[in-house]
Each structure stands twice: as C-alpha cells, then as structure tokens.
Amino acid sequence: MKCIRCKKKAVITLKRHNAAFCAECFLHYYRNQVLKNIQKNKMFKKDDRVLVVVSGGKDSMALWDVLAKEGYNVTAMYINLGIGEYSNRSQEVVENFAKKNNLPLIVKNIKEEFGLDIYKLSKTLKRSPCSVCGTIKRYLFNKVAYDNGFSVIATGHNLDDEAATLLGNILNWGESYLARQGPVLPQTHPKLIKKVKPLYTLTEKENMYYVLLNKIEFLHEECPYSIGARSILYKELLNELEEKSPGTKQRFLIGFLEKGKKHFKEVENIELKECKTCGHVTTREECSFCRLTKVSNTVG
Amino acid sequence: MTVIFVGKNNQITIKAPKNVEKLAKELNINLESHVFIKNGEIVTPDEILQDDDVVEIISVVSGG
Numbered sequence: 077m078k079c080i081r082c083k084k085k086a087v088i089t090l091k092r093h094n095a096a097f098c099a100e101c102f103l104h105y106y107r108n109q110v111l112k113n114i115q116k117n118k119m120f121k122k123d124d125r126v127l128v129v130v131s132g133g134k135d136s137m138a139l140w141d142v143l144a145k146e147g148y149n150v151t152a153m154y155i156n157l158g159i160g161e162y163s164n165r166s167q168e169v170v171e172n173f174a175k176k177n178n179l180p181l182i183v184k185n186i187k188e189e190f191g192l193d194i195y196k197l198s199k200t201l202k203r204s205p206c207s208v209c210g211t212i213k214r215y216l217f218n219k220v221a222y223d224n225g226f227s228v229i230a231t232g233h234n235l236d237d238e239a240a241t242l243l244g245n246i247l248n249w250g251e252s253y254l255a256r257q258g259p260v261l262p263q264t265h266p267k268l269i270k271k272v273k274p275l276y277t278l279t280e281k282e283n284m285y286y287v288l289l290n291k292i293e294f295l296h297e298e299c300p301y302s303i304g305a306r307s308i309l310y311k312e313l314l315n316e317l318e319e320k321s322p323g324t325k326q327r328f329l330i331g332f333l334e335k336g337k338k339h340f341k342e343v344e345n346i347e348l349k350e351c352k353t354c355g356h357v358t359t360r361e362e363c364s365f366c367r368l369t370k371v372s373n374t375v376g
Numbered sequence: 377m378t379v380i381f382v383g384k385n386n387q388i389t390i391k392a393p394k395n396v397e398k399l400a401k402e403l404n405i406n407l408e409s410h411v412f413i414k415n416g417e418i419v420t421p422d423e424i425l426q427d428d429d430v431v432e433i434i435s436v437v438s439g440g
C-alpha cells in the first residue's frame with residue numbers, strides 16, 4: 077500500500093477517508109485536522125491563554141504536544157486523584173514531558189491539598205467513583221482557569237469519546253445533554269470558562285499513532301475505576317459497526333452536530349447562583365465541590 | 377511469529393506467513409480499535425508477517 081500524498085510506503089490506513097499515509101504525511105494530516113477544528117469552531121487563537129487538561133494518557137498527551145508545536149499559548153494542568161500507583165505513574169509521565177519540552181505545567185493533588193479521597197467519598201455517598209471524580213475535575217479545572225486568567229480549557233476528547241457519549245445520551249434520551257454536547261461549550265457565565273475539544277474528529281487510533289510516531293511517553297494503563305465502564309462497551313459496539321462500515325462514527329457524530337442537535341433544548345431553565353462558601357457557579361446554595369469537602373471533613 | 381499483547385502481559389506464537397488482516401480475524405481482534413506493530417514499526421492491514429517477526433498489538437480503547 078502506498079501513501080496517497082507522497083507515494084512512499086504507507087504505514088497507516090484510514091478507511092473512513094479512503095486514505096493511506098506514510099508516517100510524515102499522517103502527521104501532516106493530523107495537524108491539519110486539529111488546526112481546522114480549532115479555526116472552524118472558533119475555539120481559540122494564538123493570543124488566547126489555553127489551559128490543556130492532561131492525564132498522561134495518549135489523547136491528552138497528543139493534544140498537549142500538537143498545540144505546543146503549533147505555537148499556541150498552552151499551559152497544561154494535571155490533577156493527582158490519589159488513585160494509588162496509577163496516579164503516581166501518570167503524574168510522572170506528565171512531569172517528564174513538561175520538563176523535556178520546557179512547557180508550563182500546573183499540578184494539583186486532591187488528597188494533599190483538599191483532603192479528598194475518591195474511594196471513601198464514593199462509598200459514603202453511594203455514588204460511582206467516576207461521578208465523584210468528574211465533579212472534582214470539572215470544579216478544579218474551571219477554578220484554576222478562572223483564577224489564573226485563562227480564556228479557554230482544552231480537553232483531549234476524541235471522536236470515539238464523543239460518539240460513545242452521543243450513543244449513551246440517545247439511548248437514555250438525555251435531552252439537555254444532547255442540547256449541550258459539542259466540540260465547544262461556550263462561556264455562559266463570567267466564572268464559567270469556555271471548554272473546547274480540538275481532537276473531536278480524530279479517532280483514538282489516530283491519537284495512538286500520533287504519540288507512537290512522535291515517541292511521546294504516555295501511560296498505557298487505564299484508571300482502575302474505568303474497568304467495565306459503560307462508555308467502553310459503547311466504544312466497542314461502535315468500532316464493530318465501523319469495521320463493517322467505515323465512516324460510521326464520524327457520520328453519527330458530525331450528522332448529529334449538523335442536523336440533530338438543533339432539535340434539542342435544555343429542559344429546565346437553570347438559574348445560576350454563586351456558592352455561599354467558595355463563590356463558584358452552581359445551581360444550589362453551595363456547590364458540589366464544597367459539599368464534597370464537607371462530607372470528607374465529617375467522615376475524616 | 378511472536379504476538380505480544382501490549383499492556384496485557386500476554387504473548388503467543390502464531391503460524392506464519394499471513395497478513396495483519398488475517399491475523400486479526402484469527403485472533404478475533406477489531407482492526408479499528410487496535411494498532412499493529414511489526415518489529416518496532418507501525419504496519420497496515422495488508423502487511424505480510426513471517427515466522428521470525430515480532431508483532432505487538434496495542435488496544436486503543438480507553439475509558440472515561
């Protein structure tokens with residue numbers, strides 16, 4: 077098989093684009109996709125200060141690398157979630173990359189700085205660890221972005237993540253989720269920073285190729301709490317469809333964004349308030365992060 | 377050929393020659409969710425694999 081761009085031997089085939097690429101031309105394609113996504117969706121410009129959410133996994137490492145190489149003003153942020161060795165190893169990966177490439181990195185540790193323990197909280201509150209973790213991450217990324225004057229938060233969500241989320245939201249007819257899902261979550265309050273997903277048209281496999289070809293260190297291991305997650309089942313189902321009918325994932329997601337999304341509206345009119353304890357935006361008297369901290373203090 | 381499942385601590389020997397696509401079918405592995413590496417280089421589904429090749433298979437599906 078030959079590269080469709082330069083006719084050298086291909087190493088990567090992308091069936092949904094009817095394309096095959098050599099390493100160099102694949103990286104060219106990848107960069108172009110990212111730049112196109114950023115520009116087309118008006119995610120950010122060269123003078124915006126971008127906070128990149130990193131976990132040490134392939135997707136966020138690829139995002140961090142490509143944005144830095146393209147000359148965007150990026151600072152990465154990593155949260156140590158205190159999930160045993162998994163967290164320590166991922167922090168090491170992220171710190172090594174920052175050091176090696178001389179890139180700014182903000183590290184937060186929820187156990188050391190806030191006394192939060194995901195496992196204990198999830199037991200006490202009878203909530204899944206992933207939902208507790210999600211609350212903490214959303215709060216801290218937004219807080220750090222707001223406190224430090226970042227204009228936008230970028231995450232490594234890929235085509236597979238987005239298609240799996242969409243499938244889940246449709247199976248459950250989550251109207252307000254469907255109304256909101258997309259590559260850009262606009263700023264709806266001065267204290268809620270805009271969120272963007274520059275990799276939303278790139279598959280997990282393409283992100284894997286990107287980190288392998290660039291020899292970027294990443295953590296292959298998964299968070300132990302994600303094992304058996306519903307999202308993984310959805311991804312596997314979508315990949316079965318994709319194998320038989322290339323382009324399914326992209327048609328599903330892009331078709332929804334272009335034709336389906338407009339038919340969904342946020343169900344209730346949510347009133348945004350400011351948390352009585354920390355001032356963060358919330359729909360209640362006190363935000364969910366401050367409530368977690370309180371539970372954590374009482375349980376000890 | 378030697379087939380290594382990266383991150384799974386698992387390694388098997390498979391009869392060659394055959395291409396990546398055939399190997400994937402034989403192992404019931406989805407080509408869309410796995411990357412195939414032959415002797416350290418990423419390869420396409422039509423790549424022929426021989427007895428002395430070392431093939432690494434990496435799953436790309438992650439949670440979250």
Ligand SMILES: [Zn+2]
Pocket residue numbers: 079080081082083084097098099100101102
């Ligand atoms: Zn080429």
Ligand SMILES: [Zn+2]
Pocket residue numbers: 351352353354355356362363364365366367
């Ligand atoms: Zn609060």
